[in-house]
Every structure is written in C-alpha cells, then in structure tokens.
C-alpha cells in the first residue's frame with residue numbers, strides 16, 4: 001500500500017464494536033437517520049432485517065427515524081412482507097415518475113433519496129442472512145461523530161454459502177476478480193477500501209445528493225469513485241462489521257454485473273481525466289486476509305512484461321529448428 005493509503009487505513013478503519021449505542025445516541029442530536037433497503041424479490045429475508053432494525057433501533061432506542069424499503073419491481077410478496085415488518089414501502093417507479101423509468105439497484109438507490117428525509121442515509125441489502133443491527137450502528141458511528149467523514153463503507157468476511165456448502169473467503173467474487181484489481185490499477189489511493197462493492201454503506205445526504213448514481217450494479221463502484229473525486233480519500237471511512245452472508249447469484253449473472261462495473265470504471269476513467277494520458281497503472285495489488293485482531297495486508301506485484309513478435313528477434317532464424325524432414 002502507498003504510505004498515504006496505509007495512513008488512511010489506520011486512521012479511517014474502525015470496528016462496529018467501537019460504536020456502542022450510547023455513543024451514537026449522545027451524538028445524534030437533531031440528526032435525522034434513514035435506513036434504506038433496495039429490494040427485488042426478497043420476501044424470504046427482508047422481513048427479518050426490517051423487524052430487527054425497527055425493534056432495536058427505533059422502538060428500544062430512538063436512533064433510526066425511518067426504514068424505507070424501495071420495492072424494485074418485485075414479483076413476489078416483498079412489499080407485503082416489508083410493510084408487515086414495519087417498513088415504509090415505496091415502489092421504485094412511483095418516485096419522481098416524470099424522470100422516467102430506469103432499472104436496477106442503482107435506480108432504486110437514487111430514487112431512495114427522493115423517498116426519504118434523513119440527513120444520514122444507511123443502505124442495507126435486503127437479501128442478508130444473519131443480519132445484525134450492528135451493521136447499521138457501525139456505519140453510523142463515523143458519520144455521527146466526525147463531520148469530516150461523508151461516506152462509510154462496511155467491510156466483512158464474505159463466505160460463499162450455498163445451502164450446507166460454505167467456502168470461507170469464497171464470496172465477493174466480483175470484488176476480488178474485477179473491482180479490487182481495477183481500483184488498484186487506476187485508483188491506488190483507494191486500495192485500502194476492503195469491500196468496495198459491499199452493499200452496506202452510509203452517507204450524508206448533503207454529499208449523496210450532489211453525486212450521480214449509476215444504475216444497475218454499477219452503483220457502488222460509481223459512488224465510491226465519485227465520492228473520492230468529489231470529497232477526497234479522507235471523507236471516506238470503513239467499519240468492520242464482522243461477517244456477511246447473503247443470497248448469491250450465478251456466475252452468469254455476475255458476468256453481467258461485472259460488465260456493468262467495467263462500464264462504470266470506463267466512464268470514470270474518462271470523466272475523471274484518467275484515460276489520457278493514462279497514468280502508468282500501478283502494479284501493486286493490495287488484498288486483505290482476516291487475522292487475529294484485524295486483517296493482514298497482502299501486497300503483491302502484478303506487473304507484466306511483454307515480448308516482441310518472435311520474427312523480430314535477430315537470433316530466431318538461426319535457432320529455429322527445421323521441421324524433421
């Protein structure tokens with residue numbers, strides 16, 4: 001990691017345990033807090049997430065002011081289940097209808113800005129299993145206690161869980177194979193962000209409403225790069241939320257997700273003036289591995305060389321063995 005990234009990583013990384021409820025309640029003051037769940041066909045999981053937030057962070061303590069589920073064209077009972085659990089449910093296409101209908105998670109999150117009232121907005125995926133309200137309190141900690149922080153990403157261990165089959169570290173496939181390498185190549189100052197695509201994050205409305213939202217699955221990559229461009233690295237913090245288990249899509253579906261993320265990166269390379277002249281891409285890849293008390297940081301050199309066409313090599317003709325006659 002670059003020295004300035006290592007410094008950021010030490011200063012701006014905390015743990016959800018660092019943000020107990022009494023600290024947050026003391027810091028809340030008049031700050032309004034919205035929790036948003038983008039949900040497409042999540043009837044199996046959305047209810048438990050909403051119920052936990054309502055019980056622990058609204059009814060037991062007055063921390064969260066509203067829970068809004070953005071129903072993203074679900075074809076199942078997501079809306080009914082979320083409402084029964086205590087969420088305000090808003091249909092994605094019913095928000096700002098005059099702006100037309102775009103699709104995907106990014107559209108749901110962009111519309112959520114017009115469907116909520118909070119000064120701080122916490123985004124939580126609706127497909128989480130084993131959800132803890134510590135996700136929400138952890139993400140709020142830096143925002144409620146440090147005005148210089150504008151955007152907080154969650155980070156966590158991400159096993160790949162399919163039924164009884166569990167592969168530790170097998171989740172976050174697009175993160176590890178697409179997002180992290182691209183960030184390290186073109187935005188090495190963001191190499192310390194451990195889960196750039198994680199679906200749990202929070203931000204100040206005053207920052208989020210100034211930023212474009214990429215639709216589809218480009219939204220996380222787009223927001224991270226645009227927050228960095230607009231507000232700088234130190235406006236970003238990350239909180240270790242422990243472990244994340246969610247519903248996994250097929251590799252085929254993640255291929256489409258990867259394409260949307262590549263298109264987002266391409267657009268930001270151009271828009272942020274990183275395409276011409278393309279700065280020599282950084283050749284160090286920073287990865288993270290859970291270790292006692294935190295994470296080990298693994299930095300590897302991923303540089304590649306290139307050989308010229310063999311026909312241009314002077315000695316080639318003389319060493320080229322004739323085919324056996």
Ligand SMILES: O=c1ccn([C@@H]2O[C@H](COP(=O)(O)OP(=O)(O)O)[C@@H](O)[C@H]2O)c(=O)[nH]1
Pocket residue numbers: 037038039040041042070072103104105108124125126127199246247248249
């Ligand atoms: O068009 C969409 C696609 C996804 N989602 C929601 O966005 C979150 C993350 O999506 P998904 O689980 O498909 O992505 P993954 O976690 O598999 O990367 C989930 O709550 C989805 O229900 C959404 O609201 N609209």
Ligand SMILES: O=C(O)[C@@H](COP(=O)(O)O)O[C@H]1O[C@H](CO)[C@@H](O)[C@H](O)[C@H]1O
Pocket residue numbers: 105125158159160170171172173174175176197198199200217218219220221246247248249254257
């Ligand atoms: O991080 C990832 O690689 C992908 C896929 O995760 P898995 O390989 O299914 O655990 O999941 C994330 O990416 C999406 C695109 O940014 C987000 O919208 C999801 O919330 C997040 O789960």
